[in-house]
Amino acid sequence: MSERAVVRDYFNSLGFDRWRRIYGDGEVNRVQRDIREGHARTLETVLGWLGEVKGVSICDAGCGVGSLSIPLAERGATVFASDISEKMVGEAIARRDAQLGQSENPTFGVADLESISGSYDTVICLDVMIHYPEADALAMLTHLTRLAQKRLIFSFAPKTLLLVLLKKIGELFPGPSKTTRAYQHRETALVAHLASLGWQVQQRATIKSRFYFAWTLDLRRA
Numbered sequence: 001m002s003e004r005a006v007v008r009d010y011f012n013s014l015g016f017d018r019w020r021r022i023y024g025d026g027e028v029n030r031v032q033r034d035i036r037e038g039h040a041r042t043l044e045t046v047l048g049w050l051g052e053v054k055g056v057s058i059c060d061a062g063c064g065v066g067s068l069s070i071p072l073a074e075r076g077a078t079v080f081a082s083d084i085s086e087k088m089v090g091e092a093i094a095r096r097d098a099q100l101g102q103s104e105n106p107t108f109g110v111a112d113l114e115s116i117s118g119s120y121d122t123v124i125c126l127d128v129m130i131h132y133p134e135a136d137a138l139a140m141l142t143h144l145t146r147l148a149q150k151r152l153i154f155s156f157a158p159k160t161l162l163l164v165l166l167k168k169i170g171e172l173f174p175g176p177s178k179t180t181r182a183y184q185h186r187e188t189a190l191v192a193h194l195a196s197l198g199w200q201v202q203q204r205a206t207i208k209s210r211f212y213f214a215w216t217l218d219l220r221r222a
């Protein structure tokens, strides 16, 4: 089975239950709470970077249950959001309808991010690259840059010596339900690839807690 099919099946089954809980506000275990809080910090950072979004068109690629798309639509952005998992998208639609009252914004769709088309002021892709090896991640980023008019924001798990060691001894990405592989990426390789496509890093955030590690980059066309 291809890497994508494994990831899709995971987020339509075991992964759906796990991540819907992590991205919710109900009871979770200690590890999941730590990941929830780390992810919330990434969301806060990105919302802070974006600032005023009224009238801005945004594509949220790999949107999960809509944790970013829904607040962006609430702030006045026009949001197209999609995810490879139909279960995650179903949950995102239910949350949108509960929070925004059967709104058409965000518009949600089920799609592999490399099949998204269109043109958006800003393209965002949070905590998706961790599921793919470097060659796939680079291809995905290439596609996302084609969709973005002005700005690309994405996060990844960094490949630092400490994190490689922690992963090896199993402290990071723990638990039996973590059935997909977690890939860490070299920031230099991602940034060099994007620079070759004409994109420059404007700002970066490094969010880490015991079980959540995400570096987020905000890039503009050079």
Ligand SMILES: C[S@@+](CC[C@H](N)C(=O)[O-])C[C@H]1O[C@@H](n2cnc3c(N)ncnc32)[C@H](O)[C@@H]1O
Pocket (backbone or CB within 6 Å): 004, 007, 008, 011, 019, 023, 061, 062, 063, 064, 065, 066, 067, 068, 082, 083, 084, 085, 088, 111, 112, 113, 114, 125, 126, 127, 128, 131
């Ligand atoms: C850890 S969740 C992050 C969700 C969301 N971006 C957030 O930060 O709240 C990863 C999501 O990426 C989605 N995903 C994985 N591979 C994808 C792909 N190739 N295309 C689109 N979505 C993908 C998964 O289904 C899952 O919903």
